[in-house]
Amino acid sequence: MRIGWPRRVFSQVLLMQLTIATGVTALATGLFLAPLGDQLDDQAMRRALAIAQTTATRPGLADRLQNSPPSPDGPVQAEAERIRRSTGAEYVVIMDKRGIRWSHTSPREIGRHVSTDPSQALAGHEVMQIDEGTLGRSARGKVPLRDSAGDVVGAVSVGIAYESVRDRLISAVPGLLAYAGGALAVGALAAYVVSRRLQRRTHDLAFSDISALLAEREAMLHGIREGVVAIDVHGRIRLMNDEAQRLLGLTPVDTGRPLDEVLGPGRTTDVLAGRVTGDDLLTVRGNRVLVANRMPTDDGGAVATLRDRTELERLGRELDGTRGLIDALRAQDHEHANRMHTVLGLLELGLHEEAMEFVTEVVGVHRATAEQVAERVRDPLLASLLVGKATVAAERGVPLRISDDTLLPDRVVDPRGMVTVVGNLVDNALDAAAGTADPLVEVALRAEGRTAVLRVGDSGPGVPPEQRELIFTEGWSTKEPPAHGQRGIGLALVRRLAERQGGSARVAARSGGGAEFTVVLPEALAEELDPAVPATAGESR
Numbered sequence: 151m152r153i154g155w156p157r158r159v160f161s162q163v164l165l166m167q168l169t170i171a172t173g174v175t176a177l178a179t180g181l182f183l184a185p186l187g188d189q190l191d192d193q194a195m196r197r198a199l200a201i202a203q204t205t206a207t208r209p210g211l212a213d214r215l216q217n218s219p220p221s222p223d224g225p226v227q228a229e230a231e232r233i234r235r236s237t238g239a240e241y242v243v244i245m246d247k248r249g250i251r252w253s254h255t256s257p258r259e260i261g262r263h264v265s266t267d268p269s270q271a272l273a274g275h276e277v278m279q280i281d282e283g284t285l286g287r288s289a290r291g292k293v294p295l296r297d298s299a300g301d302v303v304g305a306v307s308v309g310i311a312y313e314s315v316r317d318r319l320i321s322a323v324p325g326l327l328a329y330a331g332g333a334l335a336v337g338a339l340a341a342y343v344v345s346r347r348l349q350r351r352t353h354d355l356a357f358s359d360i361s362a363l364l365a366e367r368e369a370m371l372h373g374i375r376e377g378v379v380a381i382d383v384h385g386r387i388r389l390m391n392d393e394a395q396r397l398l399g400l401t402p403v404d405t406g407r408p409l410d411e412v413l414g415p416g417r418t419t420d421v422l423a424g425r426v427t428g429d430d431l432l433t434v435r436g437n438r439v440l441v442a443n444r445m446p447t448d449d450g451g452a453v454a455t456l457r458d459r460t461e462l463e464r465l466g467r468e469l470d471g472t473r474g475l476i477d478a479l480r481a482q483d484h485e486h487a488n489r490m491h492t493v494l495g496l497l498e499l500g501l502h503e504e505a506m507e508f509v510t511e512v513v514g515v516h517r518a519t520a521e522q523v524a525e526r527v528r529d530p531l532l533a534s535l536l537v538g539k540a541t542v543a544a545e546r547g548v549p550l551r552i553s554d555d556t557l558l559p560d561r562v563v564d565p566r567g568m569v570t571v572v573g574n575l576v577d578n579a580l581d582a583a584a585g586t587a588d589p590l591v592e593v594a595l596r597a598e599g600r601t602a603v604l605r606v607g608d609s610g611p612g613v614p615p616e617q618r619e620l621i622f623t624e625g626w627s628t629k630e631p632p633a634h635g636q637r638g639i640g641l642a643l644v645r646r647l648a649e650r651q652g653g654s655a656r657v658a659a660r661s662g663g664g665a666e667f668t669v670v671l672p673e674a675l676a677e678e679l680d681p682a683v684p685a686t687a688g689e690s691r
Contacts, residue, residue, distance in 0.1 A: 161345075163341075163344070163345045163348055164341055164342060164345035167337075167341035167344065167345065168337075168338055168341055171334055171337035171338060171341060172334060174337075175330050175333055175334045175337070176330075178330070178333075179326060179327070179330045182326060191280060191289060194289035194310045194312075195278035195279065195280070195289045195290070195291060195310075196278065196291070197289075197291075197310055198239065198278070198288075198289050198290055198291030198308045198309060198310045199276060199278050199291030199292075199293065199308070200291070201233070201237045201239055201242070201291065201308040202242075202291040202292060202293045202306045202307065202308040203276075203291075203293050204233075205230070205233050205242060205244070205306045205308065206293045206294070206295045206296070206306045208229065208233075211226070211229060211244070211295065212295055212296060212297040212298070212303050212304070213297070213298075214226050214229070215244060215246060215252055215295065215303060215304050216297070216303055218252075220250060220251065220252045220260050220261040221260065221261075222257035222260050224252065226244050226252040226253050227252065227253040227254075227257070227260060229244075229253075230242040230243070230244050230252075230253030230254075231253070231255075234255065237308075239308050239309065239310055240255070240285060240288055240309045240310055240311040241254060241255040241285060241288075241307075241308070241309045242255075242306070242307075242308050243264065243306070243307040243308075243309075244295065244304060244305075244306055244307075245264055245268060245304050245305050245306075245307070246303065246304045247272055247302065247303060247304055248263075249263050249264050249268045249272070250262070250263060250264075251263075251264060252304070255285065256284070256285075259284060264307070265283045265284050266281055266283055266290075266307075268292065268305050268307070270292070271292035271293060271294050271305035271306075271307070272294065272302060272304075272305050273294075273302075274294045274302055275294070276291070276292065276293045276294075277290070277291070277292040277293075278290070278291050280312065283309065285309065285311075286311070286312070287312040288309035288310055288311055288312050289309065289310040289312060290307060290308065290309045290310075291307070291308050291309075292305055292306070292307045292308075293305065293306050371389070371391040372391050372392050374391070374393065375393060376393060376455050376456060376457055377390070377391065377393040377394030377395075377396070377397045377398065377440075377455065377456030377457075377458075378390065378391045378393070378394055378453065378454070378455055378456075379394045379398075379422060379453070379454045379455075379456065380447075380451065380452075380453050380454075381409065381422065381423070381451050381452050381453075381454065382449075382450075382451040383449060383450030383451050384408070385408050385409050385410070385423055386406055386407060386408050386409070387400075387404060387405050387406065387407060387408075387409065387412065388405070388406075388451065389405060390404075390405065393456070394456055397435060397438060397440060397456050397458055398413065398418070398435055398456070399435065399436055400412060400413075409422055409423050410423075413435075417433045417434070417623060418433045418434070418435050418440070418442075421433050421442045421444065421454075422442065422444065422452075422454050424444055424446070424452060427444075429443060430442075430443060431443070431444075432459075434642045434643060434646050436646070436650075437460070437643075437646065437647070437650075438458055438460045439458075439459045439460045439643070440456050440457065440458060440459065441456070441457045441459050442454055442455070442456050442457075443455050489508075492508060493505050493508060493509060496508065520537050522552060523536045523537050523540070523552055524537075526552055526556040526557055526558070526595075527552075527556065527558050527595060528558060528559050528560035529558060529559075529560050529562045529565055529568075530560075531562075531565040531566070531568075531569050532558065532562070532565065532568060532569060532572060532595070535569050535572060535573060535576075536550075536552065536572070536576075536593065539573075539576045539577075539580075542580070543580055543591060546580060546584050547584070547589060548580055548583045548584055548589040548590070548591055549589065549590055549591070550576070550580075550591045550592075550593065551590065551591070551592045551593070552592075552593055552594075553592055553593065553594035553605070555594060555596060556593070556594050556595050556596065557595075557596060557597065558595040558596065558597055558602065559597055559675065559678070561597075561675040561676040561677075561678065562602070562674060562675060562676075563673070563674055563675065563676055564674065567647055568602065568604075568671070568674065570643065570644075570647065571604060571644050571647055571648070571669055571671075572593070572595075572604060572606070574640035574641065574643065574644050575604070575606040575644065575667050575669070576591065576593065576606060577640070578606075578608075578640065578641065578667075579591040579606050579607070579608035579610070579665075579667075580608075581610075582608045582609075582610025582611065582664070582665065583608040583609045583610050583664070586609050586610060586611075588609055589609055590607075590608070590609040590664075591606070591607070591608050591609075592605075592606070592607045592608075593605070593606050594606075597675055599675075600672070600673045600674070600675045600676070600677065601653075601670060601671065601672045601673070601674065601675070602670075602671045602674035602675055603668070603669075603670055603671075604667075604668070604669040604670075604671070605666060605667070605668050605669075606666070606667045607660040607664060607665070607666040607667075608660070608664045608665060608666075609660075609662070609663060609664045610664050610665060611664070612659055612660070612663065612664050612665045613657050613659075613665045618656070618657050618658075621641050621657065622641050622642055622644075622645045622655065623642065641655075644667075644669060648669050648670065648671060651671050651672060651673065651674065652672045652673070653669065653670040653671045653672050653674075654669070654670050655667070655668070655669045655670075656668055
């Protein structure tokens with residue numbers, strides 16, 4: 151069975167750490183043992199030299215050397231043997247100036263010339279060396295022997311058996327290896343603990359699996375049509391995909407910055423930061439309606455997903471409008487049938503003049519309403535919207551009245567944006583006024599220079615003071631959600647559109663009961679052209 155390189159991150163890291171720990175331990179042991187032999191040799195030579203120096207300074211030793219012959223029973227041999235036994239040296243040799251031994255461990259060597267060169271010691275120098283002699287290899291120390299006048303009369307040579315030095319070196323190895331083994335065991339245990347922790351953090355995956363997951367994650371993040379934002383425990387953006395950057399209006403350089411800094415205060419920041427909790431939370435960013443969900447992660451951060459509901463909300467509102475129009479047409483069809491039956495009855499009775507008066511009256515009321523709106527609201531889109539809303543309001547039994555001070559010239563810069571504002575306010579007002587004792591919705595649109603001021607009042611129950619800011623919050627509504635989605639978006643969009651133009655949206659109590667919404671849109675109207683100044687070529691086109 152072939153043994154290959156392990157695939158798992160845990161196994162690879164553990165193997166590498168064990169290899170490094172073993173290598174470091176072996177290297178440290180070798181570095182320690184390499185100079186140990188030399189250190190023991192040096193210690194042995196210095197010990198031999200110290201014994202030789204002490205022996206050479208013994209009182210009367212030089213006189214006994216000069217006044218007695220070399221003999222195994224002589225005083226010099228006796229003194230040397232006593233020193234050898236007390237110090238544990240291998241030998242203590244005392245020689246004269248000719249190099250003849252006066253003492254030796256082996257008595258038969260007494261009277262013979264020493265086996266190594268004594269010239270340096272006899273010349274007055276101290277010598278340390280490792281050398282071979284009659285007793286084998288030893289660590290030696292040689293010093294000159296001087297008389298009372300200071301003259302060299304001989305030398306003292308002391309040897310330490312080299313076997314004892316080697317024994318000390320060998321005896322040190324097991325202890326050193328024990329320490330190295332202990333250090334290796336501690337290192338292996340630490341490597342195992344670290345590897346196990348890494349195994350849990352990487353879910354026991356291989357490096358190739360992690361690389362593949364990273365590539366798949368990048369492809370998935372940048373391929374899905376939902377925004378994904380990862381946030382760390384400190385509220386900083388860890389990563390975000392292309393769709394999240396588009397929906398939030400951010401750029402890649404915003405990665406790593408706090409949410410409060412890049413998004414600013416608001417509901418979107420609160421939802422992403424987790425200060426507002428729940429599922430499918432609605433929020434408005436710019437002119438987009440977003441649905442956000444947030445999932446905490448094990449490290450204290452979170453991953454948030456964002457879906458763009460702007461188009462769905464627009465379609466839902468169109469569906470609501472279409473349903474309202476269908477209801478109005480159904481009611482008109484019923485009313486038209488009643489009117490036709492009335493005309494038919496008048497004609498059958500021969501009351502032709504009465505029939506003509508009845509038809510003229512019915513047509514005149516509708517024409518008067520349309521002409522009244524068109525005269526005061528010069529923008530075609532807004533005028534059409536109000537005429538349609540007046541028809542729907544009439545079918546719901548709620549009069550929609552255009553205020554006498556309404557006058558809006560045909561200079562609206564963003565008619566679609568203003569249609570969104572007016573349409574949302576009128577729809578809410580109709581819902582609030584419907585079913586009340588004396589229903590009424592009143593609309594006022596005025597121009598103050600380039601500023602458009604919109605007011606929509608209703609005879610509904612009104613808005614309590616403590617809720618007058620909450621009603622502009624995304625997702626907040628007192629009405630049941632429609633079948634196609636959620637409520638709580640219209641007024642949030644109204645305020646967002648107003649604030650984007652530097653204006654405001656607020657609600658207050660209406661005189662006579664109900665609520666009155668006021669929206670101020672600075673620079674919503676274009677500059678009024680001077681009739682005396684001819685239009686430029688570009689303007690004429």
